[in-house]
Amino acid sequence: MDTTQYLEMFLDESKEHIQACNELLLALEKNPDDLAIVNEIFRSAHTLKGMSAAMGYEDIIKLTHEVENVLDAIRNLRINVTTEILDMLLKAIDLSEEMVLEIEAGGTGAKDVSEIANKLNRIELDTFQKEEVIEDAVDESTNIRGGRALNVQNSNKTIRVNIDRLDTLMNLFEELVIDRGRLQSIADELHNQDLNDTVEHITRITGDLQSVILKMRMVPVETVFNRFPKMVRQLARDLGKDVNLEITGAKTELDRMVIDEIGDSLVHLIRNAIDHGIESPGVRLTKGKLAEGSISLRAYHSGNHVFIELEDDGEGVNKERVMKKAVENGIVTEELASKLRKEQILELIMSPGFSTAETITDVSGRGxxxxxxxxxxxxxxxxxxxxSKDGQGTKFQIQLPLTLSIITVMLVNLGEDIYAIPLTSILEVAIIRTTDIMNAHNRKVIDVKGNIVPLVDLKEVFEMDTVDEKAEHQAIIIVRKGDKMAGLLVDSFIGQQEIVLKSLGNYLQNIFAISGATILGTGKVALVVDCNALIK
Incomplete structure (x- = not known):
């Protein structure tokens, strides 16, 4: 039988069951007497075996069959849950995942599983004589041959949709937004009431359509968070530490494009927290702390942003040590280091090539x-x-936009060109008197509600004729990054507009202070300013 038409379904559901097994095995480690958890793991392993049988992946069948036998012995109280048994089951699930990923990459999924399979087999043989277990090759509850694409959960119907189709739908909608802008420009030029009414109606409809499409693309951050408990468990054991990971807000949703990009960054932060932040159990006890360290991973919405926070209760950042290493590595001079504020010292640990590790290991030390x-x-x-607080821990807070595709911007004039500044970065816009501009440390600055804010002439940044300093007034946009601010000098404001953010492509991806471009309703291209690059 040709099973290629069911391959995508097999891959999706296999990944779900493998993830479920990983999560449940970690839960079982904390509650070794909870047979309900064992039964859940057994069902996921059994379903994975059934699907593999339907698709003809013999090595996955062999491995999951041995996993089932061990789980069956546990749930029938023939053997007890131990760390060694859990390690072996986790390794078996890891190997199953490797085979599934190989299949996804176009391989056969064939792998030598005999070593782990034999070790799983010995777990029972060393305790009791193995019972003969006879099971159907395909679990009726899964029945992948039936081509199931629709799942019913809590009376809410869900259907699997290929990601590429969602991307295509988003691209088509983006083109519609561009044409909507063009139609609005034509309506403004012709002053035709019927056309204006039609444009307003299209605007409302596309707004609703945008909301639906964006919701379809939203994915809970748990798709990334779920991989971390297992990683923390293994890394803590490798480093001889005891660490508990607490996750909250895992159902918080983000655009899939953002989700795909943040995983590796969070891995870096978690590894850093375990290696550099959390002390060893003995050291923690001498400080009056619990032997078990704690890492909290939180996600929550606020406005049009999602915040992800990673906080540990370790020793905190040693600022003197950071400054010393920064000077040794040539990141800052000794004179400048002595003048840095606490916040600036903490930012040094995110400098290229910075590391406080004395020796290079698999975890850290390579800068x-x-x-x-x-x-x-x-x-x-x-x-x-x-x-960071000395002796109490460190917190990293990440702010991310809900979506990267369609954003609201402030359009501004710079000479004959139009630039777009994301509204999420803007604190306020203003017209100021040229005489209000001051000089401090060889930089132009302005007083904004008691804060001295450095000015950035965008024309100078983009190598254009600079702003006319003889003019009585200047147009300025105050932008921020965290607690830092900057004032962007522009020629004039055009107004707010919703735009489609387009990449500049590989050849132009490293242009300073430009994050992309958009096509305006007039057909002109406007570059989107990367405010983060301009705020020092």
Missing amino acids: VGLDVVKSKIESLGGYITIT
């Missing part, structure tokens, strides 16, 4: 990590801040 995290977050239109 690669937090600078990559900062670059990735800022490339997504977000920013990261650090707070």
